[in-house]
Amino acid sequence: MAYGIIEHELAKPSVFKDESRLLPDYVPLNLVHREQQLRSLARIFRVLVESPGTSSPKAILLGPVGVGKTAVSKRFGSTLSELAKRRGITLRYVHVNCHKDRSLFLVVKRIAQSFIPNIPERGYSAQELFDFVLRYLEDRSEYLLLTLDEVDFLINVSGEDPLYFFTRVADESLNAVHRLSLMVISRDLNFLSKLSESTRSSLLHNLIKFEKYTAQQLFNILSERAREALRSGAIDDDTLMLIADIAGRRGDARYALELLWRAGKYADAEFSAVIHPEHVRKALSEVVPGVPREVLTSLPLHEQLTLLAVARILKRSKAAYSTMGEVEREYRAICEQAGEEPRKHTKFWEYIQNLKNAGILIARLSGQGIRGKTTLIGLGEISIEAIERVLVKEEKILG
Template identity: 30%
Template structure:
């Protein structure tokens, strides 16, 4: 994302006045073909309402405006996997097929997709892949040394000289490198640690502040994830947490489902199937909220069990009570 925005910014300045149009769209907000096409309409000066128009009308409007503008378009679709997951390859196909109908000496469409999911293209059918046929550029995760250099640069820009311990920056870099090398997370930890050091009126940002920041940032991320969960996901999570608090160290799918059914009836909603609840447990794990493992054998055969949670169960219960009002 940073590289794409950097290139767009510099090329926009370099090619100012040239028949080139650079457009950036984040698919975490515009996660359907309709929403992306709506933004493309607006980028070419077509004012349409955000809903209510047939998609084909939006696409025709865009095609006409694009041809009249007589430009080359470079479109960046950030988090494009979210668009593909929600809406398939419809938009990618229609945009890239436009090049077959254009005079490429005057008009062309280039689509740059950004994704953290390496296999999202597997969701596209052969027809779309044949038309899109992207060149892939892989960005390796940042190493601990690279993260340290990024943090050092930010500390020099944002903090007073000598107001941090080098060991604190190295601790953040090492932790984030182990977790996948996300520079944004490293910078978030530095920001939170600096805020805590300032509140303490401490002379320096120390490893103790980093340790506190890790707890704060982890809890904040989990809270955001929980507050955006669908309602049935909340009920399944609450059932698992209640069983953990009741003394069951490894509640299985069967017990969780029984408790979940009670909550569903309390809220006057139809309970989902056992199979769907089992899938929800996997989804909660993929979001880092719980940890599950398979328990093999026994009278009921193989089953999933919850072996841990991202936050202490009591804290999760407090958050869930705020969200579900149970």
């Protein structure tokens, strides 16, 4: 019976040719509208294929959610290492997501494991393990291009040390051969304020900015990805433009691609060979909350705690807005529950601003009401239920 059911399901038509090409982890070969950033990276890192070892270039990739920072760095890293290989140079590209590996040791371990087979890691410090990596490169005359993606997490958790560690290794070898080069990715420059002056200036030389995509740019991106992922004729230009227009308000390609993918799922569920605008609208209203899951999960921990504080207060009060003071008190209580040291007021204020800028919170000055002049905080396009589900049940930020 199972055979029959499965066979029957498989025989149904699907709008997808290769669904995986719409998923967030897939790095497309072609990154339209990011030519300028790729060109800048090539200029900065060309020394790695022309005279490797003579210097350690560093760059910061900066821009809001879903603008291609991760995709561009991965595509650039693997392409450069390919080009180096053709010239007889072994350039290892390692991409570490600091949201996942949140300490210097975990980052170093990830690097070591990515190209050194059977590396013993027990009983070593980060320094010893990295010395091992450097010796490995030295012995084989190889080079390493390292990307620290979502670097804020590394700094928020453990202070500036990790970045100091890598920039120092990169810069230190004055007479020796430079083995390590660095790309650092972040949504904003706040993390720099936590670094020492020398680390900061060492990093700030090359700043590559990623702007939000316009609706037209998103349309071009969607068209290209749809060609790879969907059967021909599965969607027309108007429907793609609708998605682009909706996502254009955020300028976020991840959101646009997720909408396309979910709309495709709706089409499949209705056995429609074509994705219609109504499938897009359904995907929009039913599945994708205003703030996609990934946006929540990739927030720094204390912004997550702040957001949870807002959610909890509004849940209790059933009100549209709460005040800054109320939220800060709740934030402190939640920090305690999470076993985290609450940050100072100025930091807390920064979290609110960041969450507001990310479109998750609404913050505005109160009118002349009972509360006097104060900042009122409400939720943007996301429900309390979604916040609690993602942060508490799934991400377990309260432990």
